[in-house]
Amino acid sequence: MTPAALVTKPISQLQLAPGSVLAIPNVSWEEFEAILAELGDRRAVQVAYFEQTLELMVPLPEHEKPKEIIGDIVKTLLKASGRRYEPFGSTTFRQVGVAGVEPDACFYIDNYQQMIARRRLEPGDPPPDLAIETDVTSKTTLNAYVAIGVPELWIFANGKLTIYVLQQGNYIAVDESPTFPGLPVAEWIAATVKRSWQVGTSQALEELEAQI
Numbered sequence: 001m002t003p004a005a006l007v008t009k010p011i012s013q014l015q016l017a018p019g020s021v022l023a024i025p026n027v028s029w030e031e032f033e034a035i036l037a038e039l040g041d042r043r044a045v046q047v048a049y050f051e052q053t054l055e056l057m058v059p060l061p062e063h064e065k066p067k068e069i070i071g072d073i074v075k076t077l078l079k080a081s082g083r084r085y086e087p088f089g090s091t092t093f094r095q096v097g098v099a100g101v102e103p104d105a106c107f108y109i110d111n112y113q114q115m116i117a118r119r120r121l122e123p124g125d126p127p128p129d130l131a132i133e134t135d136v137t138s139k140t141t142l143n144a145y146v147a148i149g150v151p152e153l154w155i156f157a158n159g160k161l162t163i164y165v166l167q168q169g170n171y172i173a174v175d176e177s178p179t180f181p182g183l184p185v186a187e188w189i190a191a192t193v194k195r196s197w198q199v200g201t202s203q204a205l206e207e208l209e210a211q212i
Contacts, residue, residue, distance in 0.1 A: 001005055001010050010082055014050065017060065017093050018058050018060050018112045018133075019059075019060045020056075020057070020058045021055065021057045021058075022055070022056045022057075023054070023055050023056075023155050024053070024054045024055075024056070025052065025053050026052055026053075027049070027053065027054040028052065029097045029098075031054075032049045032054055032100060034093065035047075035054065036100070040202070044058055044059075045057065045058050046059065046090065046102050046104075047092070047100065047102055048100065048102065048140075048141055048144060049099060049100035049101075049144070050098070050099045050100075050141050050143055050144035050147070051098075051143075055121045055141075063104075063134050064134075065196065065201065066134045066193045067104040067105055067132060067134045067156075068109075068201070069104040069189070069192055069193055069196055069201060069204070069205065070132050070134070070154065070156060070161075070189055070193070071087070071104065071132065072131070072205055073185075073189055073192065073205070073208065074105075074107060074130065074139050075087070076205075076208075076209060076212070077180055077183065077185070078107075078109065078180075079211075080212060081180075082160055083102065083109060084109075084112050084113075085107050085108060085109050085112050086107070086108040086112045086115045086116060086118075087105070087106070087107055088106050088107070088108060088115070088128055089103075089105060089106070090102045090103060090104060090105070090106075091103075091106065091121065091130070091199050093106075093121070093127060093150075094148075095147040095149075096158070098147045099144040100144070100148035101131075101141075101144045101145060101148055103128070103131040103132055103133060103150075104133050104134050105131075105132040106128035106130060106131040106150075107128055107129060107130045108126075108128050108129055109129040109130060109179060110129050111126045111129060113163065114126070126149075127148050127149045127151070128150060129150075129151060129152065130150075130151075130152045130153075130154070130179055131145065131150045131152070131154070132153075132154045132155075132156070133153070133154070133155045133156070134155075134156045134157070134194065135155055135157035139157075140153075140155050142164070142171050145166075145171070146166065146169060146170065146171065149166065150166065151165065151166050151177055151178075151199075152164070152165055152166070152177065152178075152179055153165075153166075153171060155163065156189065156193070159190055159193065159194060160186070160190055161185070161186040161189045161190055162186070163175075163176070163177050163185070163186060165178055188208060188211075188212075191208075192204050192205065192207075192208045195207065
């Protein structure tokens with residue numbers, strides 16, 4: 001019996017439908033870096049890497065719309081409080097040999113000045129102060145964010161926002177965002193995303209801004 005041939009194809013040749021999630025185990029850090037280089041910056045797929053497992057995900061509109069709304073709300077709140085920021089979108093953040101994540105959105109707030117001129121991340125750069133994930137077809141790997149050291153992580157799933165803060169090497173769910181103390185951020189976001197499916201994103205955001 002002839003042994004089966006090992007089929008090898010570049011990751012970039014995979015055709016993944018919107019909403020697809022593909023997990024590939026036993027991927028070394030060197031292979032992960034090579035795959036990122038192969039995929040390039042202009043791609044529809046998002047990646048996450050932790051403990052030698054690579055996850056590829058192709059977002060749905062159900063994923064993209066909330067992330068844009070939440071990002072816009074963050075900008076509105078920062079502007080209202082007179083704080084400056086640098087948005088870094090879905091930049092790939094790495095902890096060499098351990099983890100790689102691409103948030104749906106992220107912001108430098110306390111460290112914004114250090115990042116103003118950055119076109120690419122440099123060794124020693126801090127993690128973003130706030131990262132945002134929208135979970136629809138896949139679930140955010142919290143331990144990957146722990147490895148990166150993001151101090152505040154928001155995860156929107158099933159119409160609800162959960163706020164996590166990093167404490168002693170673990171994420172703890174909290175009722176109030178340290179970035180926006182005293183504000184019902186989770187309530188505002190859940191209501192605005194829900195409203196956006198009824199009246200559209202622009203009107204939903206306008207209604208929230210009037211409320212604020």
